[in-house]
Amino acid sequence: xxxxxxxxxxxxxxxxxxxxxxxxxxxxxxxxxxxxxxxxxxxxxxxxxxxxxxxxxxxxxxxxxxxxxxxxxxxxxxxxxxxxxxxxxxxxxxxxxxxxxxxxxxxxxxxxxxxxxxxxxxxxxxxxxxxxxxxxxxxxxxxxxxxxxxxxxxxxxxxxxxxxxxxxxxxxxxxxxxxxxxxxxxxxxxxxxxxxxxx
Amino acid sequence: xxxxxxxxxxxxxxxxxxxxxxxxxxxxxxxxxxxxxxxxxxxxxxxxxxxxxxxxxxxxxxxxxxxxxxxxxxxxxxxxxxxxxxxxxxxxxxxxxxxxxxxxxxxxxxxxxxxxxxxxxxxxxxxxxxxxxxxxxxxxxxxxxxxxxxxxxxxxxxxxxxxxxxxxxxxxxxxxxxxxxxxxxxxxxxxxxxxxxxxxxxxxxxxxxxxxxxxxxxxxxxxxxxxxxxxxxxxxxxxxxxxxxxxxxxxxxxxxxxxxxxxxxxxxxxxxxxxxxxxxxxxxxxxxxxxxxxxxxxxxxxxxxxxxxxxxxxxxxxxxxxxxxxxxxxxxxxxxxxxxxxxxxxxxxxxxxxxxxxxxxxxxxxxxxxxxxxxxxxxxxxxxxxxxxxxxxxxxxxxxxxxxxxxxxxxxxxxxxxxxxxxxxxxxxxxxxxxxxxxxxxxxxxxxxxxxxxxxxxxxxxxxxxxxxxxxxxxxxxxxxxxxxxxxxxxxxxxxxxxxxxxxxxxxxxxxxxxxxxxxxxxxxxxxxxxxxxxxxxxxxxxxxxxxxxxxxxxxxxxxxxxxxxxxxxxxxxxxxxxxxxxxxxxxxxxxxxxxxxxxxxxxxxxxxxxxxxxxxxxxxxxxxx
Numbered sequence: 125x126x127x128x129x130x131x132x133x134x135x136x137x138x139x140x141x142x143x144x145x146x147x148x149x150x151x152x153x154x155x156x157x158x159x160x161x162x163x164x165x166x167x168x169x170x171x172x173x174x175x176x177x178x179x180x181x182x183x184x185x186x187x188x189x190x191x192x193x194x195x196x197x198x199x200x201x202x203x204x205x206x207x208x209x210x211x212x213x214x215x216x217x218x219x220x221x222x223x224x225x226x227x228x229x230x231x232x233x234x235x236x237x238x239x240x241x242x243x244x245x246x247x248x249x250x251x252x253x254x255x256x257x258x259x260x261x262x263x264x265x266x267x268x269x270x271x272x273x274x275x276x277x278x279x280x281x282x283x284x285x286x287x288x289x290x291x292x293x294x295x296x297x298x299x300x301x302x303x304x305x306x307x308x309x310x311x312x313x314x315x316x317x318x319x320x321x322x323x
Numbered sequence: 324x325x326x327x328x329x330x331x332x333x334x335x336x337x338x339x340x341x342x343x344x345x346x347x348x349x350x351x352x353x354x355x356x357x358x359x360x361x362x363x364x365x366x367x368x369x370x371x372x373x374x375x376x377x378x379x380x381x382x383x384x385x386x387x388x389x390x391x392x393x394x395x396x397x398x399x400x401x402x403x404x405x406x407x408x409x410x411x412x413x414x415x416x417x418x419x420x421x422x423x424x425x426x427x428x429x430x431x432x433x434x435x436x437x438x439x440x441x442x443x444x445x446x447x448x449x450x451x452x453x454x455x456x457x458x459x460x461x462x463x464x465x466x467x468x469x470x471x472x473x474x475x476x477x478x479x480x481x482x483x484x485x486x487x488x489x490x491x492x493x494x495x496x497x498x499x500x501x502x503x504x505x506x507x508x509x510x511x512x513x514x515x516x517x518x519x520x521x522x523x524x525x526x527x528x529x530x531x532x533x534x535x536x537x538x539x540x541x542x543x544x545x546x547x548x549x550x551x552x553x554x555x556x557x558x559x560x561x562x563x564x565x566x567x568x569x570x571x572x573x574x575x576x577x578x579x580x581x582x583x584x585x586x587x588x589x590x591x592x593x594x595x596x597x598x599x600x601x602x603x604x605x606x607x608x609x610x611x612x613x614x615x616x617x618x619x620x621x622x623x624x625x626x627x628x629x630x631x632x633x634x635x636x637x638x639x640x641x642x643x644x645x646x647x648x649x650x651x652x653x654x655x656x657x658x659x660x661x662x663x664x665x666x667x668x669x670x671x672x673x674x675x676x677x678x679x680x681x682x683x684x685x686x687x688x689x690x691x692x693x694x695x696x697x698x699x700x701x702x703x704x705x706x707x708x709x710x711x712x713x714x715x716x717x718x719x720x721x722x723x724x725x726x727x728x729x730x731x732x733x734x735x736x737x738x739x740x741x742x743x744x745x746x747x748x749x750x751x752x753x754x755x756x757x758x759x760x761x762x763x764x765x766x767x768x769x770x771x772x773x774x775x776x777x778x779x780x781x782x783x784x785x786x787x788x789x790x791x792x793x794x795x796x797x798x799x800x801x802x803x804x805x806x807x808x809x810x811x812x813x814x815x816x817x818x819x820x821x822x823x824x825x826x827x828x829x830x831x832x833x834x835x836x837x838x839x840x841x842x843x844x845x846x847x848x849x850x851x852x853x854x855x856x857x858x859x860x861x862x863x864x865x866x867x868x869x870x871x872x873x874x875x876x877x878x879x880x881x882x883x884x885x886x887x888x889x890x891x892x893x894x895x896x897x898x899x900x901x902x903x904x905x906x907x908x909x910x911x912x913x914x915x916x917x918x919x920x921x922x923x924x925x926x927x928x929x930x931x932x933x934x935x936x937x938x939x940x941x942x943x944x945x946x947x948x949x
Contacts, residue, residue: 190682
């Protein structure tokens with residue numbers, strides 16, 4: 125078994141926490157795991173991505189081009205930026221809530237999220253998308269968009285472990301004062317994706 | 324053997340910390356630097372429970388010397404830094420290799436191929452060779468944990484400092500690690516205490532005596548390393564590949580996709596980079612016809628192999644960086660390694676070719692994407708100070724046609740270089756901004772020199788530069804950006820904060836007092852927290868720039884990364900004319916265009932700088948958002 129997940133977003137969106145939760149769930153299931161993330165300047169509104177490799181054995185922590193089974197995009201432009209990592213027929217889950225760059229240095233292309241989303245859909249017609257930031261905000265805080273997206277992939281049944289295990293990891297890892305809102309975001313996204321995909 | 328599910332998910336740095344505690348470390352020092360920082364932070368969490376003395380030292384040289392003193396006393400010591408920090412610590416290190424240690428002394432030095440957040444791509448394996456200090460080179464968090472323990476053993480046995488060298492992909496990778504103790508426990512400390520002996524005082528005569536010993540240790544260690552399982556050979560093919568650290572994993576993944584790869588390739592993984600395990604390498608080289616060398620940063624293994632091949636007169640061709648088969652710089656990954664190996668295979672007519680996975684969307688097909696450059700946080704005090712100096716410099720230019728050169732330094736405030744502030748004209752290394760400004764002053768008499776430095780960097784290496792400016796009459800203005808923390812590396816305390824690495828209250832050293840005692844006559848503390856602080860910052864900047872002689876302004880504020888916002892600003896759409904001045908001038912991540920008018924997003928942390936510059940007074944306090 126080998127399953128590679130790439131999470132892409134912007135500094136502050138909770139990419140690292142989401143990857144930790146997935147890695148722990150994979151370990152609890154009995155797989156080896158390896159994650160790679162860049163911590164440093166990227167936290168300051170820069171692009172952040174985390175590679176999570178799960179399997180009976182794992183090699184280096186960086187996913188090669190065209191090998192990711194799942195791409196979790198917390199933001200449209202960052203999803204497109206990391207699309208070459210996804211394999212043909214891989215799954216994409218994208219948060220359509222766009223975060224424009226803080227400044228537009230001369231030469232930086234215009235940000236058109238709608239165009240990027242249709243680009244994504246052209247290559248991956250069965251893409252799963254929603255405004256997870258809005259969904260999280262509705263249940264308590266926009267900051268839980270990352271956990272909402274984990275709920276969505278659990279609901280879509282694309283992960284190589286059971287959603288109960290992921291849920292248990294979530295409960296163990298998230299500090300108590302934030303647990304209720306994260307639980308709510310997870311549940312709501314899980315149900316809404318399940319009704320969309322009809323499973 | 325424990326069950327896999329009992330393993331811990333550890334970051335490489337955390338694994339090193341647990342390995343050090345298990346090895347019985349008693350003293351830990353360091354200066355924060357990405358990607359090394361979490362090692363000391365993890366030990367600090369267990370320090371009280373396990374009886375480990377832990378400190379953030381004022382810089383890497385001081386950290387190494389402190390750890391050396393502890394090791395002279397028979398203690399086991401660890402010192403942590405990043406590769407550029409090793410340069411700061413190199414003066415004591417070069418002598419320490421001759422002197423040696425008692426107890427044990429391990430240096431964790433984290434390299435940053437890429438680089439992701441560093442000024443250089445330098446290779447610590449080469450530095451170890453240069454300094455005669457053994458270098459261990461783990462590939463995974465598991466190996467980092469095991470090699471940390473080995474480093475302490477070897478340091479104790481051979482009485483020599485040992486470098487544990489990691490790269491970003493080891494330090495900041497997480498993996499399942501099988502650790503011996505479920506929870507770190509105190510290890511019984513054997514501390515002999517310092518014993519007076521002439522061996523601790525470096526002197527030409529002693530150096531001359533010690534040098535042969537030092538060379539001899541390298542030979543003994545090379546011999547020892549050849550027998551270790553961290554240097555392993557797999558496969559039996561005539562195409563040899565040598566790799567160390569994380570590059571070895573990329574090679575494994577690249578060749579494992581080939582059916583029957585064991586008969587085609589022989590992979591020699593090197594876990595102990597320096598001294599080179601010659602005996603093991605020689606036996607590997609004798610079994611192959613061609614050698615491919617896969618390594619990030621410098622061609623260190625390649626040079627070692629070439630030397631050995633020459634020395635032993637072996638008929639082996641070498642394909643690496645030196646003849647253009649592998650990139651000479653940048654971080655590697657599986658795809659780069661595949662391309663490079665393929666170039667080598669093709670060069671000698673091998674029909675085999677490693678293949679890439681084919682993505683549905685290649686990089687060339689991607690539509691244009693917005694550039695997302697790192698920038699100062701929303702509400703960062705540094706933006707106010709930079710903007711104030713920009714205005715002061717504009718006024719100075721208008722009044723006296725004087726141009727201003729802005730010298731930056733290493734820290735968050737390096738991001739003052741970002742558009743639209745553009746406030747960093749030079750940046751070299753920790754503490755250099757002040758001395759560079761001095762050099763610029765002596766050669767550009769018609770310009771005004773302003774240097775920016777952070778509070779932690781000021782203590783790290785800024786003070787001698789201030790003394791130099793005063794003593795040698797450099798007429799510069801220094802702005803100390805005091806946000807009360809070492810923000811860039813994750814908010815470690817420093818001597819100005821008055822809290823130690825373990826959270827104990829200590830004496831806070833006042834930056835203004837330090838510079839006054841260095842002889843600076845114009846010293847002022849400026850508050851950046853008030854909602855109308857911009858005007859006072861501009862006024863202070865102008866006064867300091869007009870002072871004849873070195874002048875220092877200590878700007879005091881808060882880091883928004885560790886404080887909660889107490890207010891939130893809003894744009895009154897009726898008053899806003901949509902001129903976009905706030906966005907164009909500041910580059911604040913909380914300000915965005917929504918249609919034709921700016922909006923302030925949730926990440927506003929209430930500095931109010933935009934409200935102070937809005938020509939239409941359309942920005943006002945809108946309460947607190949949590």
